[in-house]
Amino acid sequence: MVELLKIEWMKLKNYTAFKVLAIFFGLGVIVTNYVVYIINREVVQQVPAAGMVSFTPPYSFAMTWHTTSYASGCILLLPAMLLAILITNEFGFKTHRQNIIDGLTRQQFIGIKIMLALIFALVSTVLVFFTALVFGWSSGTSFSFAGIANVGYFFLKAITYNLFAVLIAVLIKRTGFAIGLLFIYMGAENFISQLLWGLSIYLKREKSTDLGNIGDYLPLNAVDGLLEFPDNAVKSMSKAIMPQDITWLVWVLAAAYLALFYFWATKKFVKSDL
Amino acid sequence: MAVLSIKDLSKNYGKIQALQNVSFDVPQQTVFGILGPNGSGKTTLLGIVMDVLKASGGTFSWMGEQSSTAAQRKKIGTLLETPNFYHYLSAERNLKIAARIKGRGEEDIEHVLKIVNLYQRKDSKFSTFSLGMKQRLAIAAALLGNPDILVFDEPTNGLDPAGIAEIRELIKELNRKGKTIIMASHILDEVEKVCTHVAIIQKGVLKTVGSVKEVMHLGEDDTTVLMEIASDDNDSLLAIIQQMQGLKSASVTDAGIELICDDTLTAAQVNRWCFEKGIVLNKLYVKRKSLEKRFLEITGTKSEK
Numbered sequence: 001m002v003e004l005l006k007i008e009w010m011k012l013k014n015y016t017a018f019k020v021l022a023i024f025f026g027l028g029v030i031v032t033n034y035v036v037y038i039i040n041r042e043v044v045q046q047v048p049a050a051g052m053v054s055f056t057p058p059y060s061f062a063m064t065w066h067t068t069s070y071a072s073g074c075i076l077l078l079p080a081m082l083l084a085i086l087i088t089n090e091f092g093f094k095t096h097r098q099n100i101i102d103g104l105t106r107q108q109f110i111g112i113k114i115m116l117a118l119i120f121a122l123v124s125t126v127l128v129f130f131t132a133l134v135f136g137w138s139s140g141t142s143f144s145f146a147g148i149a150n151v152g153y154f155f156l157k158a159i160t161y162n163l164f165a166v167l168i169a170v171l172i173k174r175t176g177f178a179i180g181l182l183f184i185y186m187g188a189e190n191f192i193s194q195l196l197w198g199l200s201i202y203l204k205r206e207k208s209t210d211l212g213n214i215g216d217y218l219p220l221n222a223v224d225g226l227l228e229f230p231d232n233a234v235k236s237m238s239k240a241i242m243p244q245d246i247t248w249l250v251w252v253l254a255a256a257y258l259a260l261f262y263f264w265a266t267k268k269f270v271k272s273d274l
Numbered sequence: 275m276a277v278l279s280i281k282d283l284s285k286n287y288g289k290i291q292a293l294q295n296v297s298f299d300v301p302q303q304t305v306f307g308i309l310g311p312n313g314s315g316k317t318t319l320l321g322i323v324m325d326v327l328k329a330s331g332g333t334f335s336w337m338g339e340q341s342s343t344a345a346q347r348k349k350i351g352t353l354l355e356t357p358n359f360y361h362y363l364s365a366e367r368n369l370k371i372a373a374r375i376k377g378r379g380e381e382d383i384e385h386v387l388k389i390v391n392l393y394q395r396k397d398s399k400f401s402t403f404s405l406g407m408k409q410r411l412a413i414a415a416a417l418l419g420n421p422d423i424l425v426f427d428e429p430t431n432g433l434d435p436a437g438i439a440e441i442r443e444l445i446k447e448l449n450r451k452g453k454t455i456i457m458a459s460h461i462l463d464e465v466e467k468v469c470t471h472v473a474i475i476q477k478g479v480l481k482t483v484g485s486v487k488e489v490m491h492l493g494e495d496d497t498t499v500l501m502e503i504a505s506d507d508n509d510s511l512l513a514i515i516q517q518m519q520g521l522k523s524a525s526v527t528d529a530g531i532e533l534i535c536d537d538t539l540t541a542a543q544v545n546r547w548c549f550e551k552g553i554v555l556n557k558l559y560v561k562r563k564s565l566e567k568r569f570l571e572i573t574g575t576k577s578e579k
Contacts, residue, residue, distance in 0.1 A: 003374075006374070007371060007374050007375060010367065010370060010371050010374065011360060011363075011371065014362065014363055014367065015360075015362055016362065089360075093358060093359065093360055093361055094355075094356060094358040095358050095359065095360060097326045097354065097358055098354075098358035098359070098372070098415075099375055100324070100325055100326050100344075100347075101324045101325075101326060101347060101352045101354055102347065102348070102352075102372050102375040102376050102415075103344045103345070103347045103348030103375050103376050103377065104344060104375055105344045106325070108344070271328070272328070273321075273326070273327045273328055274326040274327070
């Protein structure tokens, strides 16, 4: 495994797109959170004047774990895109064939890409952890690990996005189409999930049937559902009319989708003509 | 023991039968040519034995071992269809990756780059290479680790005449050192010049297989010799040569006069005969029945539609 990772690293370390996207993502996490921080600081300063109820600053402990994870989750498309590029590159250069010809097994080839997806997710999570820590410290509040589970949800979201990108890359094979589909699918799923969200509210209010938030049952939204929008005053107030989240179902679905991406991508690569 | 043994190998792409029950053995230390027109299934065949394509039916084994394992492929140097490298990496870095996958050290890299005359360009990116240079890099990659078996799919593709001659010489040299080379080609001349054995494939069907000698003489009338002669005055030459003993037929061609004679007749005898009759030949050579002729006899003369 270590040997295979070293080979992957030889492919990566001199690849400009890799460096650029990695730096973009690293800066992206910091910048995104900083922007959210600024906006909230303004809101926090303004809201009491408008007569709202008390409001925890989003980057204070223990809120920082949740806020940073949620805000950083918005740019997880970047590592997913990078993975899709790396894999479709192999198809484009036909190096996927050459690697097999030179003596990798098909399982090794696809396995190491999935391992790469895992590593990207881990590195993103570590980055988010430290970002949350720094923002928390700078807020001057006392340190707390409460809510750290959200960083775990972030990891789950990252690995899901990454594995989804691996699957799309293995199925589509062409860089442009794969990236395009990744964007379109994510947009489409968010749109559909909004419609389903509306449906859930309708069902609860008009039919008294609470199916939970149906929008959360879609592949990428399941992990989004676990890493919820951080609580704030507005959200707390609206909770009464919202459908009750069926958390266990979302968990099961999130795990099932993850397994689906993994097995589908592996099977496709191992069984088909290259 | 056969280096590669193929049994009833078939491959369909939907309704198209790319290979139909192809069976043959590649003996050790041969240069085994797989000859066939474009689209005849040569690359499909090699793709299957290298595990990048899945066979629809049949089996194959390398060195008598039943399954094609990655460990076996590491010991085979292969160039399949196109040179496949990372465009953004230099020649040397690409070879480092190949060597690493094969489980070889990097000490071979300088040596193989020198063999294919790319050592000066080792730090250039693959994307800056010409087609011929890419092909030579692919051959260098195949030579990494000094494998005993080499698989070359159209090795001279994209090379200039000097490059073609060099690669053919390299293949013969490798064979003299005891390597087994399996080579696909649609160029008859190449197979004839380089190979010791040949399998002819057409439309996915194995037409014939054997040593080049066997294939060339299979079903052929062995008692004739083909010669071509010419002089300044071909009309008189024709009249004179027709009186010679042992001649079966003589016909005028663009290049001179083509003779079909008994195999007892030698070039020296023909030369003396003409000289004694007062005609000096400016051309005389004995033609072997070429593989090209056999190929056309076996596969038919029209290209596949």
